[in-house]
Amino acid sequence: MTTMTDTMEAEAGDRARERRERLFMALNRAAGPLGVFGLGWLVPLLKIACGDSPRAQMAEIWRGLLIPLIGILAFLAAWSVLAPRVQTSLGTIPGPVQVLEQADGLWDAHVAEREKEDAFYERQKVRNEKFIAAGKPEMAKERSYTGSPTYLDQIATSLVTVGLGFLIATLLAVPAGIMCGLSRSVNGALNPLIQIFKPVSPLAWLPIVTMVVSALYLEPSDALPKSLVISAITVTLCSLWPTLINTALGVASIDKDLVNVGKVLQLSTGTTIRKLVLPSSLPLIFTGLRLSLGVGWMVLIAAEMLAQNPGLGKFVWDEFQNGSSNSLARIIVAVLTIGVIGFVLDRVMFALQAAFTFSTKR
Secondary structure (H helix, E strand, O other), rough: OOOHHHHHHHHHHHHHHHHHHHHHHHHOOOHHHHHOOOOOHHHHHHHHOOOOOOOOOHHHHHHHHHHHHHHHHHHHHHHHHHHHEEEOOEOOOHHHHHHHHHHHHHHHHHHHHHHHHHHHHHHHHHHHHHHOOOOOHOOOOOOOOOOOOHHHHHHHHHHHHHHHHHHHHHHHHHHHHHHHHHHHHHHHHHHHHHHHHOOOOOHHHHHHHHHHHHHHOOOOOOOHHHHHHHHHHHHHHHHHHHHHHHHHHHHHHOOOHHHHHHOOOOOOOOHHHHHHHHHHHHHHHHHHHHHHHHHHHHHHHHHHHHHHHOOHHHHHHHHHHHHHOOOOHHHHHHHHHHHHHHHHEEEHHHHHHHOOOOOOOO
């Protein structure tokens, strides 16, 4: 009887160890995807929660979580101490607490604006129903809400604009980069233009783009207003160069044996590009895309400020012109928002790079 009990306990222990090993294997596999989004520090915490030794995971926790937290806390402490000592035309530099209060205020303003919009459409619905019930359907009309855009609305506008500009830049830069990488003649023809236009500031492109779009885009639609097109094209002109250059470099540096194999098999140009060139050059292409997206996001804010197009850039400029006691704190909220969104966009591109290539360097 004792032997049977011992055997059952041993089998139960073996099953528990197998489950624990499988769990740790799953956590190790999750380390890659979590690391892409900067959440790799969750893995050692989960291992500790599953019974692993805290001492064995402390090095990962220290490097992935505690050191970044120390850096952030040191920055917040320095900000809190030094900000009140700087006097500007709008008052002292606001500290973290004041900035957080303004962020809450912007959120409350967004919620209040959405409630006003819902109430407007509810009143319009009731009024139209009364007209229809009274036999006057011609009096029933649908009107759009014309309230001012909130802070979150301006964030959404900027994201749509940079997405459109980045998409156009990608569609132009990747094919051009492939042609430059495959043909020395094409590379020689385009390289002078690349070197000339690559350093041009968005502030120089913006007036030209504004005049060209105003002359050609005569009937703008509600879904694609003229201000969005101007900002998106400005983003395109400034952000396509990193993708173009990295694509050309990636295509030019692929193994020549692969190209020779394609020639031996008499593959068509399209098949060679699709089967041989693109898979080999994807890591550098994605590096260019990440750089282009970062450049495009910076360019967009400057373009919106200068052209007064809707978005975060216009929000910053309007607050600067407003000159109220809360304006500086709201500008800092926008600065932090721009930085966080830029980080998230880069992480999304890195996640796509990790999913489609074998390169996982950050």
